[in-house]
Amino acid sequence: MEAKITNLVELVNKLPKKEKDLFERFYSVESSVANLKIPREMEKFVKNKFGLVEKVENQRIISINNNFTGEGSVFNELRSLRPIPKLKVNLKELEKKDNCYFCNPESYTPSNTFGRIKGKYCTTASNIAGYDYFHGLVIFKEHNPLKIKKEWLKDYFETAEKWFKEVEKVDKEAKNIFLIWNYLWRSGASIVHGHLQLTASRMKYGKIKKLEEISGNYKKKFKSDYFSDLSRVHKSLGLLKKVNKTNILFYLTPVKEKEILLFSKEKRFPDLSDLIYKIIQNYFQLGVQSFNLSLYKIKDYWVTHLVDRGNLEDRNSDIGTMELYGNSVISFDPCDILHNQKS
Numbered sequence: 001m002e003a004k005i006t007n008l009v010e011l012v013n014k015l016p017k018k019e020k021d022l023f024e025r026f027y028s029v030e031s032s033v034a035n036l037k038i039p040r041e042m043e044k045f046v047k048n049k050f051g052l053v054e055k056v057e058n059q060r061i062i063s064i065n066n067n068f069t070g071e072g073s074v075f076n077e078l079r080s081l082r083p084i085p086k087l088k089v090n091l092k093e094l095e096k097k098d099n100c101y102f103c104n105p106e107s108y109t110p111s112n113t114f115g116r117i118k119g120k121y122c123t124t125a126s127n128i129a130g131y132d133y134f135h136g137l138v139i140f141k142e143h144n145p146l147k148i149k150k151e152w153l154k155d156y157f158e159t160a161e162k163w164f165k166e167v168e169k170v171d172k173e174a175k176n177i178f179l180i181w182n183y184l185w186r187s188g189a190s191i192v193h194g195h196l197q198l199t200a201s202r203m204k205y206g207k208i209k210k211l212e213e214i215s216g217n218y219k220k221k222f223k224s225d226y227f228s229d230l231s232r233v234h235k236s237l238g239l240l241k242k243v244n245k246t247n248i249l250f251y252l253t254p255v256k257e258k259e260i261l262l263f264s265k266e267k268r269f270p271d272l273s274d275l276i277y278k279i280i281q282n283y284f285q286l287g288v289q290s291f292n293l294s295l296y297k298i299k300d301y302w303v304t305h306l307v308d309r310g311n312l313e314d315r316n317s318d319i320g321t322m323e324l325y326g327n328s329v330i331s332f333d334p335c336d337i338l339h340n341q342k343s
């Protein structure tokens, strides 16, 4: 049977009992067909946009919830074929450096009280209107965010690690580190010039605290590790890749399109930079133009999320009421992310 999210119920039923039980511990799934009737006047339009009228009149929908975290997604691949209003965007504009403060960070960005940390390809700054007690930036030397090199990314991550260490010297309690990469405007980035954001807080962020509690309770209840069992579930369905000490999950309950999760036992997070570079290159191959990346630590795992935020030309937001208060609505099949991985 074809590995497709639309076949999830059948795929799970075919798993060995042990794997099926583990899947069912983690997930609730419902497969349904939404039926509708296309009026004759719409047939031409529907054929043009979606291919077959029957496909639109009988739509397979897969709803899936993580029983522990409350994460939930609804898959319907037809969603990606909907007409979406577009804006005109010229990617050459990303080269424009006029009035770019980040091209001259020494003069036009504030520094932290402990000064700036300089990498070979970047420098740090303090965020001018931060959202945490310690909120820094890693500003890339390269203005154009489309230009990324493996050694540059390593340098950005190593510089970030040094910044977190400096913060720790100032305040030992500010040990909850969080690395953010908002890549272009769809992801919430307000500045085009390439940069990472770093926060170090005394209090854990709510979602991280919650996940830590879930994994702690899981250990108590099942005498097993939440992250490795969740990885096993993904592995049984062919949605996992392992690279050294890192599990890459093509996530079953993505927050938005093409979410990839990394659970890594590498000692330092800069050790993940080559792998993340590769994942980003694969993202670009899939046509991703804007993404969010977060990285934080739970116990001895580095947890990283990457998620596609849509085309730069899309005029509508990819996040609506469903994503904020219901389940996330997804059109891209996680099984297809893996098929498209080059290496």
Ligand SMILES: [Zn+2]
Binding pocket: 097, 100, 101, 102, 103, 104, 143, 193
């Ligand atoms: Zn710039």
